[in-house]
Amino acid sequence: MSKMEQKAVSRPIIELSNVSKAFNGVSVLDNLNLVIPKGQKVALLGPSGSGKTTILRILMTLETIDAGQVRVGGQSMYEEQSGVPRLLPESQLRSVRARIGMVFQHFGLFPHLTVLSNIALPQILNGQARKAEAEARALDLLQTVGLADKAHLLPDQLSGGQKQRVAIARALALQPDILLFDEPTSALDPQRVSEVLDLLNVIGETTGATMLLVTHEMEFARQFADRVLFFDHGQIVEDGAPDLVFTNPQDHRTRAFLGLPARGV
Numbered sequence: 280m281s282k283m284e285q286k287a288v289s290r291p292i293i294e295l296s297n298v299s300k301a302f303n304g305v306s307v308l309d310n311l312n313l314v315i316p317k318g319q320k321v322a323l324l325g326p327s328g329s330g331k332t333t334i335l336r337i338l339m340t341l342e343t344i345d346a347g348q349v350r351v352g353g354q355s356m357y358e359e360q361s362g363v364p365r366l367l368p369e370s371q372l373r374s375v376r377a378r379i380g381m382v383f384q385h386f387g388l389f390p391h392l393t394v395l396s397n398i399a400l401p402q403i404l405n406g407q408a409r410k411a412e413a414e415a416r417a418l419d420l421l422q423t424v425g426l427a428d429k430a431h432l433l434p435d436q437l438s439g440g441q442k443q444r445v446a447i448a449r450a451l452a453l454q455p456d457i458l459l460f461d462e463p464t465s466a467l468d469p470q471r472v473s474e475v476l477d478l479l480n481v482i483g484e485t486t487g488a489t490m491l492l493v494t495h496e497m498e499f500a501r502q503f504a505d506r507v508l509f510f511d512h513g514q515i516v517e518d519g520a521p522d523l524v525f526t527n528p529q530d531h532r533t534r535a536f537l538g539l540p541a542r543g544v
């Protein structure tokens with residue numbers, strides 16, 4: 280049994296059922312269905328504007344859906360009112376939110392806080408730890424991402440790759456079992472990309488977290504993912520193991536995106 284098949288038999292941690300979303304009347308996600316088993320590492324690929332980031336933002340409740348349902352760990356995030364999905368009240372969403380961490384494309388660090396405080400603060404605000412405990416955990420995480428010696432610097436005193444590692448440490452601080460990454464390598468020099476890949480692999484192995492990653496870098500996706508999804512106009516047009524999807528995609532839109540000849544040519 281392949282790695283992907285093994286994970287496919289474990290229970291789903293994320294389920295999007297018939298999810299639609301439009302911005303200003305323009306459809307971005309079109310009746311989308313997606314089931315992600317616990318522990319899977321999924322790369323989301325596809326043309327710009329195809330809806331990849333919107334999926335991450337919906338899971339973070341930074342966007343709401345127009346139709347359908349989203350479940351995390353079996354818990355629904357929406358209730359239906361007059362046929363329209365409404366996000367559940369904050370008190371009921373808290374446990375879902377606590378499970379999900381996101382690393383944003385441009386890091387999203389607080390510029391006036393030290394690296395250590397950037398990682399400690401969410402734990403304190405979340406009521407997960409008091410200051411001393413939060414800072415001890417932040418230092419541990421900085422060790423994990425190889426930046427223990429930068430704890431007292433401000434984010435602007437770090438390189439892009441280092442900022443990215445701080446953002447990853449901050450997402451890990453709340454011990455989520457789902458991690459979302461929006462183009463984690465797009466702001467980095469090419470030589471830093473393999474460092475991020477190594478770090479994500481270490482995190483995957485040590486935490487067993489389910490990871491969803493939006494990227495435009497095919498080689499990165501191939502090395503990172505158990506499963507690759509290609510999006511086109513808000514639909515998943517290809518879904519499979521990286522080796523299959525990159526070498527022999529079935530859908531003509533994926534083939535065009537990858538620069539492969541149409542089938543039968």
Ligand SMILES: Nc1ncnc2c1ncn2[C@@H]1O[C@H](COP(=O)(O)OP(=O)(O)OP(=O)(O)O)[C@@H](O)[C@H]1O
Nearest residue numbers: 302303307325326327328329330331332333334493
């Ligand atoms: N808050 C918003 N308001 C209006 N339009 C939006 C909003 N968020 C996203 N969009 C639009 O929705 C579409 C899908 O955006 P999304 O960011 O999900 O695409 P993407 O596949 O991640 O693209 P990229 O690869 O360029 O990041 C785009 O056309 C975008 O302009």
